[in-house]
Amino acid sequence: MLSGIKGHRRVVVASTDLYHQGEPCPNYLVVVNGWVGTRVMLDDGTWHMPDFALPGALLGVQAVAGAVMTHSAICLTTVTVCPLPRQRLDDLIATNPQLALRLAHLAACREARLQDHFVNVSGRGARERVAHLLMELFHRIRHRPPSSGDSVQLPLTLAHMGEALNLTDVHLSRMLAILRVQKVASFFRHRLDILDAPAFTRAAGFGSDTGLFEDELPAAPLRKRTAQLNVCH
Numbered sequence: 001m002l003s004g005i006k007g008h009r010r011v012v013v014a015s016t017d018l019y020h021q022g023e024p025c026p027n028y029l030v031v032v033n034g035w036v037g038t039r040v041m042l043d044d045g046t047w048h049m050p051d052f053a054l055p056g057a058l059l060g061v062q063a064v065a066g067a068v069m070t071h072s073a074i075c076l077t078t079v080t081v082c083p084l085p086r087q088r089l090d091d092l093i094a095t096n097p098q099l100a101l102r103l104a105h106l107a108a109c110r111e112a113r114l115q116d117h118f119v120n121v122s123g124r125g126a127r128e129r130v131a132h133l134l135m136e137l138f139h140r141i142r143h144r145p146p147s148s149g150d151s152v153q154l155p156l157t158l159a160h161m162g163e164a165l166n167l168t169d170v171h172l173s174r175m176l177a178i179l180r181v182q183k184v185a186s187f188f189r190h191r192l193d194i195l196d197a198p199a200f201t202r203a204a205g206f207g208s209d210t211g212l213f214e215d216e217l218p219a220a221p222l223r224k225r226t227a228q229l230n231v232c233h
Contacts, residue, residue, distance in 0.1 A: 005092060006030075007083040018073040018081065019060065025069055027083035029059040034079030035155050039163065040071045049163035050117055051110070052076070052156075054140055058106055065090065077155045121166050128203055129165050130175045134185060134192055135204035145201070150194040154187070179203070 009032060012018060019025035021041055036053040050071070053059055059073055065086070093100045120132045134154075139145070141152050158169045165172065180186045185200050186193040194200055 002084060002089075002092075005084060005088040007085065009080055009082050012075050012079045012081065014075050014077050014079075016075050018075065018079070019069050021070065021072040022068050024066065025060050026086055027060060028086055028089055029073075030082040030084065031055050031057045031059065032080040032082055035076040036079055037074050037076050037160060037163075038071045039074055047163050048166065049160060050114060052137070052140075052164070058103070060086070061107060061110075076160060117164070124205065126165075126167060126171060126175045127178055128205055129167070130161070130172065131179060131185065131200060131203035132205060133161065133165060134187060135200060135206045138192065138194070139206075146194040146197045148194055148197045150197070152192050153190055154192050155190055 007027070018029060018036065021039070031053050033055055036057070036059065037049045038051045038053065038059075039047050039049050041047055053073070059081075060069075062069070093103065116136075120129055124132060135146070137154055137156075138150070138152055141154075142150070158172050161167075162169055162172050167175070176187050180188075180195075182199070183195045184203055185195055
């Protein structure tokens with residue numbers, strides 16, 4: 001359905017914003033490769049990162065057409081995105097109920113995940129908060145529960161995780177050390193090692209519902225030459 005309206009895939013280098021809080025973005029963006037963080041700046045100048053977008057995610061969704069973005073989207077790694085012109089996609093949705101239903105499903109998945117993030121930050125202690133985020137990211141990469149001995153690469157810094165969890169780097173480092181000493185899980189140099197999967201699951205307070213991640217699917221391989229461009233400017 002989208003093949004007739006999608007733009008050329010574009011490569012955007014790490015630390016570049018795909019779009020900015022308070023500015024319009026003319027395109028929806030499908031993340032093909034790489035990791036993106038959605039960030040909100042408060043009036044005091046502090047940043048908070050309510051979610052991460054992985055391959056398969058749809059960015060740039062607005063509640064009202066023409067409104068400015070309520071958050072920024074920063075590339076945490078080099079990212080490949082496929083832009084979908086907003087007006088053309090909106091016109092396509094109006095005549096394709098199946099596509100409209102799919103996009104509504106994507107929005108519901110993301111809303112559920114954001115609610116889960118709010119509960120995690122506001123309702124759990126620091127150790128459990130860290131474990132919950134690491135468990136979520138494992139699910140989103142592997143699409144299954146972890147087993148003892150599993151490992152995955154997470155291209156996140158302590159600063160990224162601190163923005164997501166509302167923890168300082170020092171506090172976050174202390175909680176990661178506790179999980180490591182307790183032989184639950186280890187996160188070091190972007191590598192997450194699952195030391196004791198049952199204990200990790202208990203610490204994370206994580207259920208078996210994977211509906212929070214069904215908006216992200218493995219992306220198709222690149223087939224066209226791409227260019228390094230900022231997608232909204």
